[in-house]
Amino acid sequence: MILKYLRGVATLKLDSAKCIGCGLCLNVCPHAVFKLESRKAAITDADLCMECGACALNCPTAAISVKKGVGCAQAVRMGFLKGTEPDCGCGDDSSCC
Amino acid sequence: MLPGRKSAQPAPPERISSEYTATDRLAAWKARWGIARMSYRVKPGLYALGSPSASSPVFAGANYTLSFNALRTNLKGLSAWLLVLDTKGINVWCAAGKGTFGTMELTRSIRQTGLEQLVSHKTIILPQLGAPGVSAHQVKAYTGFSVSYGPVRAKDLQEFLRLGGKATPEMRKVRFNFTDRIILAPVQLVYYAKYLLPAALLLYLAGLKNDAALTVGALLAGSVIVPALLPWLPGRSFAVKGAAAGLAAVAALSPLLPFGPYQLAARALVYAAAASFIGLDFTGASTYTSLSGVKKEMRLATPAQALAFLAGLVLLGARRFL
Ligand code: SF4
Numbered sequence: 179m180i181l182k183y184l185r186g187v188a189t190l191k192l193d194s195a196k197c198i199g200c201g202l203c204l205n206v207c208p209h210a211v212f213k214l215e216s217r218k219a220a221i222t223d224a225d226l227c228m229e230c231g232a233c234a235l236n237c238p239t240a241a242i243s244v245k246k247g248v249g250c251a252q253a254v255r256m257g258f259l260k261g262t263e264p265d266c267g268c269g270d271d272s273s274c275c
Numbered sequence: 276m277l278p279g280r281k282s283a284q285p286a287p288p289e290r291i292s293s294e295y296t297a298t299d300r301l302a303a304w305k306a307r308w309g310i311a312r313m314s315y316r317v318k319p320g321l322y323a324l325g326s327p328s329a330s331s332p333v334f335a336g337a338n339y340t341l342s343f344n345a346l347r348t349n350l351k352g353l354s355a356w357l358l359v360l361d362t363k364g365i366n367v368w369c370a371a372g373k374g375t376f377g378t379m380e381l382t383r384s385i386r387q388t389g390l391e392q393l394v395s396h397k398t399i400i401l402p403q404l405g406a407p408g409v410s411a412h413q414v415k416a417y418t419g420f421s422v423s424y425g426p427v428r429a430k431d432l433q434e435f436l437r438l439g440g441k442a443t444p445e446m447r448k449v450r451f452n453f454t455d456r457i458i459l460a461p462v463q464l465v466y467y468a469k470y471l472l473p474a475a476l477l478l479y480l481a482g483l484k485n486d487a488a489l490t491v492g493a494l495l496a497g498s499v500i501v502p503a504l505l506p507w508l509p510g511r512s513f514a515v516k517g518a519a520a521g522l523a524a525v526a527a528l529s530p531l532l533p534f535g536p537y538q539l540a541a542r543a544l545v546y547a548a549a550a551s552f553i554g555l556d557f558t559g560a561s562t563y564t565s566l567s568g569v570k571k572e573m574r575l576a577t578p579a580q581a582l583a584f585l586a587g588l589v590l591l592g593a594r595r596f597l
């Protein structure tokens with residue numbers, strides 16, 4: 179069963195004009211958001227994107243942009259209270275970031 | 276200047292084995308329950324697994340003991356170099372999110388360990404989950420090493436090597452099945468039990484033993500039912516899933532409670548709000564929630580939770596004075 183998060187919120191953008199079809203985004207994405215179509219990357223379903231930022235960071239031509247962040251309520255709350263960006267205060271916690 | 280350019284004489288790599296021992300099992304168990312987490316660090320640096328040669332593969336990993344143990348034990352029977360980055364004892368996935376498992380640390384580590392002199396090839400295998408922190412083309416530009424992203428799970432490593440350094444689409448996907456989720460429940464449970472068990476005890480001592488039971492019910496609903504039944508709880512929102520679990524807990528306990536519909540409804544508001552709050556925090560442990568989504572959800576859920584909680588208390592208080 180595929181778990182999906184909220185509809186239409188992910189900040190993922192792909193500029194096909196810049197894409198050289200290297201396929202690295204397919205390799206790094208943990209949710210199979212990309213596929214290759216006639217030697218260009220294409221987004222299958224942006225609702226699957228968790229905004230980990232791996233694709234954007236590894237795309238050699240900067241064809242992908244996404245606002246990277248951790249989808250963690252505790253981090254958002256901490257950031258809000260401290261007036262900073264969402265910050266993971268979990269430290270050595272292995273289960274949450 | 277880039278970190279680690281002037282490397283001194285690197286220390287010779289320490290030898291390690293791929294055995295999984297009772298001590299390792301105990302360490303894993305303790306970490307799951309959040310006991311003495313600080314001590315789960317491996318010394319960063321280069322390790323020799325088996326008797327690696329210049330052509331043996333190089334694997335990079337985090338210096339969190341559980342990640343390190345998963346890496347070395349899954350390479351059983353192989354000789355390899357293990358490059359352990361300093362991620363401050365945090366697993367690869369979280370460290371990559373923070374950037375401590377990242378381009379700079381990998382570059383520094385490659386330089387400082389003198390990896391170049393030990394191997395004849397120029398490939399370094401990284402866990403795929405390290406990719407949010409590492410830019411493969413930048414590492415190549417800085418060090419000459421090509422990053423090859425291995426599978427998500429260390430147990431697929433041998434198969435990955437057999438396929439000539441290729442991962443199947445299945446190996447590339449992060450999962451969040453029942454076992455993955457339930458393993459994370461204890462941390463959540465222990466975290467909120469710190470606040471809610473004393474609260475339940477106070478309620479019990481104040482003679483409100485039904486509310487003490489409901490408090491424990493809300494705790495279990497948010498921290499155990501949410502992870503366990505995640506795909507089956509209604510909606511996509513974790514706050515809604517948590518509220519549903521809370522309502523289910525109140526409903527399940529209701530035959531044992533001496534309350535009429537009014538009292539029960541007021542309590543349902545209070546305890547569903549509490550379970551919703553705890554359930555929303557499980558976004559941090561989940562493997563598919565995005566920051567944009569969590570922000571959106573919190574903007575709506577936080578006021579709703581506060582309102583429901585207060586409304587429930589007001590209703591209970593009002594009844595008392597009527
Ligand atoms: S990583 Fe960039 S260039 Fe390569 S296929 Fe994906 S979008 Fe295209």
Ligand code: SF4
Nearest residue numbers: 207227228230231233
């Ligand atoms: S940000 Fe992460 S989850 Fe989203 S598309 Fe890129 S690699 Fe996939």
